[in-house]
Amino acid sequence: MSLLDKIKESVTFIQEKGALKPEIGLILGSGLGELADEIKNPTNIAYEDIPHFPVSTVEGHAGQLVLGELEGKPVIAMQGRFHYYEGYSMQEVTFPVRVMKALGASLLLVTNACGGMNKTFKPGDLMVITDHLNMTGDNPLIGENVAELGPRFPDMSQAYSSQRVAYALKVAKELSLDVQQGVYAGVTGPTYMTGAELIMLRELGGDVVGMSTIPEVIVAAHAGLEVLGLSCITDMAIGETIEGITHEEVVEVANRTKPVFIQYVKALVKDA
Template sequence: MYINDDVKRAAEAATVRLGPIPAGCVGLVTGTGLGGIAAALTERREIATAELPGFPRATAPGHAGVLLLGRIESRPVLMLSGRLHLYEGHAPRDVAYGVRLLAGLGVKTLVLTNAAGGLDPHFAAGGLMRVTDHINLTGRNPLLGPNDEGAGPRFPDMSRAYCRRLGALADRKALELGLRLERGVYAGVLGPCLETPAETRMLRLLGADAVGMSTVTEVIAARHLGLDVLAISCLTNLNLPDCMDETTLEAVIATAKQAEGDLTRLLTAVIPEC
């Protein structure tokens, strides 16, 4: 796997602290208020991402900024608890840094989670949605600038950004567990403002089922590197334009925590078979 010099130094530092990285690691990135799945990891070791050379500093609430190595059953997992966002002022290449680090450590399968606002009126707050596709409304792209063919193609195909095999696996495991797993399109926006009623109507007209401020930049970088991607959204609130309630970060995190148990059950069933 190609990685640039900055990511290579961070990967080397992570290996010194975490020890040898087992082959076949699944990469996992957790969203706002969803880092509790770390408790499901056995044989856990960790390092703060602030200790990795060149790793941008996370400032968003609910994001721990820790890289963990552990196992879910027999499957090794590299987990980034917390992520970077464009609204923090980071450049797109920095937002994608974590995904590139995971790839540099040998990850070929990436599982992303996020907190999102539900746009489909049939969804329920606290539910889970598997992302089937996305709409990039951030106006940003981590692949801008000169392309290194060792990393990936200049024009990566995004017609199957989310792996169908992993999606089918998640659907099957949710059914076995008795969990309702919605499917839908995720609209990635710049943030940090939450959406107005008019913006919510626009997003529905565009075909979005949920909206959030992460994930899209990471998926673009992951697909450029050839990683298989599964993304699960925790629907922390419903955006219903004709009767919108005010939403706070504290409420989003509280709902994410309530849904974390179901998300953990799903991921601990999916990841060993990824």
């Protein structure tokens, strides 16, 4: 079955649930899925029920789509995402972004938990992503290009809309939130980085490091979606003074940051 046919089957299944046509797609990362509980008149659909969807296997990821209204805007939220390190292909990881686009979304707001490599950052900070470094060694667009989904050679110079970045910083100022901005370095995981690797990534221009987001953003750019990316810095990943970190500790910090994160995303959605 072709990729287009798979997308159509997933879209038809979701539409038959009677959900609103979404304008904004939300991808909610580790410990941040509770934002989906703020969605009004929700339609909840388990990933395992949707044709051709992978299933999230990571602790802290609920594993369902939630469609409804957030701050008066029709949205579709991924309560839990898929990762390359789970054994899925890049095409499978990014399949939900294709479905969001086909359902009608024009803006993708993608979130993640990450490690801070910039020494001026601290755990609990939120960062607006201005650009990324794809250090995964892979790309979800490798293979045959489907012209109906996007161009063979998509431009990534504005993958993170500069207008959306400016808007996000403006909203943060209005809320008196001291948010950071910077470059997200994406790796495959599932191992956390060595000290030498972190120093390398920082020297290359990375401000934070994580194991997600970049594949979805590449496909979003290919599909013509605007992208706004937000990172929750859960730990410091300074190569010279690296300390051990566990996934449970990452989720704990993300949970502590949750109220501010939810407030911020709701404000961004409201005037999007």
